[in-house]
Amino acid sequence: MKVGILSFAHGHAHSYAKSVLALSTRGVQLVAIADDDVARGKAAANQYSCGFYRDYQELLKTDVEAVIVCSENARHAEMVVAAAEAGKHVLCEKPIATTQKDALRMIRACKENGVILQIAFPVRFSRPIARLKEMVDERKLGRIVAVRGTNRGQNPGGWFIDNALSGGGAVMDHTVHVIDVMRWILKSEVREVYAEVDTHFTSIPTDDCGQLVLEFENGVFASHDPSWSRPASYPTWGDVTLEVVGTSGVTNVNAFAQHFDYFGQGPRPYSHQFWGDDMDYLLIRNFVDVVEGKSAPLITGVDGLRALEVALAAYESGRTHKPVPVHRAVLE
Amino acid sequence: MWRIGLVGTGTMGSVHAHAYSHMEDAKVVGIVDIDEVAGTELANRYGAVAYSSLEALLAAQEVDVIDVCVPTPWHREYVEKAATAKKHVICEKPLARTLEDAQAMMDACERNGVRLFVGHVVRFFPEYQMAHDAVAAGNLGQIGVVRTMRGGQYPTAWQDWYASPAMSGTLLVDMVIHDFDFLRWCFGDVSRVYAKSMLGRDINRLDHAFVSLRFNSGVIGHVEGTWAYPSGFHTELEIAGQGGLIAHKSDDAVPVHLELRAEQGQGQGVMVPDSPMLKNPYQLELEHFIECLTDGKEARVTPLDAYRALEIGLAALESVQTGQVVELGGVKE
Ligand SMILES: NC(=O)c1ccc[n+]([C@@H]2O[C@H](COP(=O)([O-])OP(=O)(O)OC[C@H]3O[C@@H](n4cnc5c(N)ncnc54)[C@H](O)[C@@H]3O)[C@@H](O)[C@H]2O)c1
Numbered sequence: 306m307k308v309g310i311l312s313f314a315h316g317h318a319h320s321y322a323k324s325v326l327a328l329s330t331r332g333v334q335l336v337a338i339a340d341d342d343v344a345r346g347k348a349a350a351n352q353y354s355c356g357f358y359r360d361y362q363e364l365l366k367t368d369v370e371a372v373i374v375c376s377e378n379a380r381h382a383e384m385v386v387a388a389a390e391a392g393k394h395v396l397c398e399k400p401i402a403t404t405q406k407d408a409l410r411m412i413r414a415c416k417e418n419g420v421i422l423q424i425a426f427p428v429r430f431s432r433p434i435a436r437l438k439e440m441v442d443e444r445k446l447g448r449i450v451a452v453r454g455t456n457r458g459q460n461p462g463g464w465f466i467d468n469a470l471s472g473g474g475a476v477m478d479h480t481v482h483v484i485d486v487m488r489w490i491l492k493s494e495v496r497e498v499y500a501e502v503d504t505h506f507t508s509i510p511t512d513d514c515g516q517l518v519l520e521f522e523n524g525v526f527a528s529h530d531p532s533w534s535r536p537a538s539y540p541t542w543g544d545v546t547l548e549v550v551g552t553s554g555v556t557n558v559n560a561f562a563q564h565f566d567y568f569g570q571g572p573r574p575y576s577h578q579f580w581g582d583d584m585d586y587l588l589i590r591n592f593v594d595v596v597e598g599k600s601a602p603l604i605t606g607v608d609g610l611r612a613l614e615v616a617l618a619a620y621e622s623g624r625t626h627k628p629v630p631v632h633r634a635v636l637e
Numbered sequence: 638m639w640r641i642g643l644v645g646t647g648t649m650g651s652v653h654a655h656a657y658s659h660m661e662d663a664k665v666v667g668i669v670d671i672d673e674v675a676g677t678e679l680a681n682r683y684g685a686v687a688y689s690s691l692e693a694l695l696a697a698q699e700v701d702v703i704d705v706c707v708p709t710p711w712h713r714e715y716v717e718k719a720a721t722a723k724k725h726v727i728c729e730k731p732l733a734r735t736l737e738d739a740q741a742m743m744d745a746c747e748r749n750g751v752r753l754f755v756g757h758v759v760r761f762f763p764e765y766q767m768a769h770d771a772v773a774a775g776n777l778g779q780i781g782v783v784r785t786m787r788g789g790q791y792p793t794a795w796q797d798w799y800a801s802p803a804m805s806g807t808l809l810v811d812m813v814i815h816d817f818d819f820l821r822w823c824f825g826d827v828s829r830v831y832a833k834s835m836l837g838r839d840i841n842r843l844d845h846a847f848v849s850l851r852f853n854s855g856v857i858g859h860v861e862g863t864w865a866y867p868s869g870f871h872t873e874l875e876i877a878g879q880g881g882l883i884a885h886k887s888d889d890a891v892p893v894h895l896e897l898r899a900e901q902g903q904g905q906g907v908m909v910p911d912s913p914m915l916k917n918p919y920q921l922e923l924e925h926f927i928e929c930l931t932d933g934k935e936a937r938v939t940p941l942d943a944y945r946a947l948e949i950g951l952a953a954l955e956s957v958q959t960g961q962v963v964e965l966g967g968v969k970e
Pocket of ligand 1: 644645646647648649650669670671672675706707708709711729730731756758793794795796798811
């Protein structure tokens, strides 16, 4: 199976590229990278020994079967629609898009062209999170009543803090992963969102912190912290944690607890060294399985859309200071 | 020597009696509880005399301070009686179940020229005090997001009064009021409250809550409270600022872990976390109140602080019940 990567704007492209290479024994090949940032794209093509195109349309003319889209959030739609029209299966970095309209356009194009659209929500492939899902499915916790999530991190800078390209700051960047996991585990959609959104940690033109309180259609309530609130000295990039409260018990899950403490020297003398399973690799492996018809799609474009709709509702609530119903698009 | 009359001998009454027994300049001389067996037992343990009513205690003993440790709805009655008898008052948190009661209690103490101290003990927990001092010193720079968590298993108490929202106000008014008070101490008044809890969701003897706070200073807060854990008691505190991050988890700060093998036929073994200190926070708190009486200085936590914390707790409860945001913008001094 031949794979291309459209843009290295999002740093996750490196992790995905490495994962594709790690699947070479299965006959998976990273054929080419397209990037309109020529220096960035060429460097990556060198690093991963593959072809380079400045124009992603040229890459789409090749015989790759699938592409991974890692452009700026606002450019996902353009690239995904083009890939679909070229008959390529798509794995698209989260969030799916910056507007509901774009997300719907992407879902429709992939459907019409009969290609797979999967959104990169690797947290579903974290083994601790998958164990949580099993526990809930087996009703070990009884009936779920409340869920508390965090996905804190650091301001990534660059296009992430340019609303025109990112669609929003911390709340856009760090809401969708955990909302996706909550939806997946609860098998229910978010009905209503309340959010405080602000810029406190830096003087950037977009939000860098927030706090969401949510209610699901099935009556479960939840809260989530997507803030870029980790200082530079923090021992790792951030966190993904979930506390799930059920009538039979409570569980606390930390997706990155499988680390040892490393005390070294330099600017980050203390750091966490993660030794758990690589969720990005498992995400890419699953995408390959799906494209090869070995697995049913686990994460769809609609999952991406639903998570985006929650982030958009959070921004609306942050402006109006009121709980906001999630405006869910009706799918054709 | 400050002579104390203690009312209520449940969990808190026992903790206070124990703390006084380690203090040099205060002594419990009389104890009141409607449960005479409980009252007598505690009185015997600490060398005090048990009475069946506050009136009986006041008639029989010379006391300087009445310490009120009865369930919250009875705080007002005892505080007003104590104030009328010109006794200084120490009252457990929350000050009252309603703002009206709280105001009446503050007025009664003021009118009778007696001091009123409210047991917001978290200000006396060394880890919280240190966090407060770091914020006050500006060590963390401008603060962005603060998070707290508090709770454990469902409390058992006299006539299961915690299970009655009318009496306890749920964990929002009863328990995370500790965090509301602490956060106000650090970050000032709250302008906006939004909350969700299990109240009204038809699940018995379990409670869990998330409270979103916005402070006048712009700080965003998240307070989590739980009475849904099968066991234990846990607290967490995180303050994230431009200049740094403070993170505390009580589970990570337990210096002594003890695990006992189950005795034959006795089922499971027990785990006992232990955090030994020379003085526990309750003793530090009561010593501070006594010191304030001796020196006449203002307490670390004033009656108005307790009133404001209650306001936040009641706002959270109202938000849960109405599903709406509660604005506290009109905070008046
Ligand atoms: N500061 C803290 O950490 C903390 C912790 C727990 C409770 N509290 C507060 O302390 C107060 C007492 O709580 P508790 O857990 O000790 O309650 P509890 O139920 O354990 O004890 C209450 C005691 O008061 C007695 N009592 C009940 N009604 C009475 C009345 N009308 N007159 C005289 N005695 C009466 C009962 O017999 C019982 O002994 C509450 O306001 C509670 O919110 C504070």
